[in-house]
Amino acid sequence: MMLKPSHHVIVGLEIGTTKICAVVGRLQAEGVLNVVGVGQCRSRGVRKGEIVDFKAATEDIRRALAEAEDMANLEIKSVFLGVTGAHVAGFNNRGRVHLPHGEREITESDVQEVVRNARTLNLPAGRDVLHLIRQHFIVDGRSGVTKPVEMEGEQLELDVHVVHGMTSRLQLPIKAARSLQIDVEEVVFNGIASSLAVLSNQEKDLGALVIDLGAGVTEYAVYSERVVKHTGVIAVGGDHVTNDLAYGLKVPMSRAEALKIEHGSALMAPEVRGRTLRLPSETGLPDRTVNLEHLHRIMSLRLEETFQIIAEDLERTGLLDYLRAGVVLCGGGSRVPGIHRLAERVFGLPASTGRTRAISGLVATLDQPEFATGIGLVRFGSFHLGRTRRNTGLASRIARTLGGIFQTS
Ligand SMILES: Nc1ncnc2c1ncn2[C@@H]1O[C@H](COP(=O)(O)OP(=O)(O)OP(=O)(O)O)[C@@H](O)[C@H]1O
Ligand SMILES: [Mg+2]
Structure with a gap:
């Protein structure tokens, strides 16, 4: 039998470009946040962090939520919904x-x-x-x-x-959740959510830049003196890296994605010079080889450019000098070997991978950089629990009025 959700249950939902991810947290009496369930589904209806195929996205969300419900053994009624996109x-x-x-x-x-x-x-x-x-x-x-x-x-x-973001584009993910009879308690920018998952209070005090390298978008948030000083998002992510590889190495996208994950690097190491990879032949096509140095060069150029766009934005704010805890990377893109050294070079700051360990009871598979947003959404929910449970119905208000409804302070 499924348990009814208590008011201490908080669900984070990320509608990502490669995966839809639902994380179920339970706030214990002592204020400890436990992750008790997770559901995941390959995402088919999202590009650059935004829904482009409503039907497919809704079906994928339904599957991710059902899996999370099974694992947590409860019925999900509402979510803290992550949103992103170049319009934010x-x-x-x-x-x-x-x-x-x-x-x-x-x-x-x-x-x-x-x-x-x-x-x-x-x-x-x-x-x-x-x-x-x-x-x-x-x-x-x-x-x-x-x-x-x-x-x-x-x-x-x-x-x-x-x-802030464009109302019409913020509405779509809310509409998708509501079409599944799921209430949206609060809409949260993914960049803020991820930063809540990976930064300690001390890092927020010292000053830190969190970069979430996703498939379709890269979000970032800057903290200093414990508060958010700057946020941004660029519509460039791992999909662009794959795309560049497919084009540059003349291979199909699926093969480019596999090459990136198995042999990728954000740096060009001297030892790969002249090394080649033999690709298993595809039906009817002759054997092929790929130059590893070329592969790494393509990746490092795109990733360096991505970091540079962020660095230029931060230079304008003057915040780069205040980031004593350095750069914290998360998202699937933070798995690329050498990405930290590249970030250190571009930002001139120490860089590390964000750990989501600050939440206990973590299902082992969740302690991975691509779950930072989902876990951060739960964390956001725990901060806002008292307040949001009082008013609720954000999504219904969105349906009625289209102005000034997302304030969280
Ligand atoms: N080992 C790896 N090496 C290189 N890239 C990787 C690796 N693992 C995952 N990625 C890349 O990370 C990306 C997926 O990351 P993530 O799950 O954070 O994205 P998402 O949340 O679905 O997308 P978005 O946030 O952009 O909407 C993909 O582009 C994938 O190729
Ligand atoms: Mg993401």
Whole structure:
């Protein structure tokens, strides 16, 4: 018999380009988060992180959820839904209120007003806020204030990081979940979710850049002084690497993908110079060989370019100098041998693979870099449990109104 989900059950759903992944977490009384189930399905209806074939994607989601339900032995009613795509973007905004009577203590209602003010954004039409993340308060020009209540001042400001996306494109994954009678509790940018899975509080304090190298998209998030300072996404991922290999080595996509996984490298090591690989012959075609150095060159060029796009974006923000915990990689692309050394070279920072160990009870197969988003969604859910269970129905509100509905702060 299936158990009814208790309100301590949190499900993360990533509708990825290569896999749909549902992770079931259970929040124990002591606040410990246990992963009790996972379901996975090969994804057929997603390109560059967005649904392109609604029917196929919905069917795959259904299968992943059913598998997760079986393993966790409960019925999934709602999910924290990961979203991504080239349309998602982040920027920083500042809210400001002048305190009316000169020098007096700041109150809770002043704080609420400055939050409202920071939320007043000039987003282009057709866009919605996904996250409004508080960074820090500023009281009479003094920055870095975390709790302004009871301080004295004449002006209260709040810096926030805003993640937004195109409403029409955010609706599709919600619609897919709802068509399966699954409520969406909250919509979460995959880059934020992954960072929650792989970063410790200490790393967030020291400053870190998390890069999730997926198949269709690469998301990134920058933390410093424990808060999100910057987010971004580029519509380039492992599929592009495979594509480049298929084109450059003149092999079919399926063979290029296999070559990438079995013989790939993000660096060009001198020892591979002149080495070749013999490919098993395909029906009716003569035997072929592939130059390993060529293979590595194609991969390293694409991966280096991907990192460089991110590095250039970060250079504009001036944040690169504040990342004392370095670069943390996750996503399937972080499995490419040599990828850390390449990241170290491009960013001039130490790089490592993110571990999702911060959650206990991990099903062994889940402690892999491509599950960072799914696990991070569960983690996000655990942070927002109290709040979201009160209001719920985000997806139904989306259906009714198309504006300003994703705020999470
Ligand atoms: N050992 C490996 N070497 C190289 N690439 C790998 C390896 N393992 C997985 N990948 C690549 O990782 C990608 C899949 O990663 P992941 O599961 O994180 O993507 P996704 O979440 O489905 O996609 P996205 O987040 O872009 O929507 C694929 O491009 C795959 O080729
Ligand atoms: Mg992904």
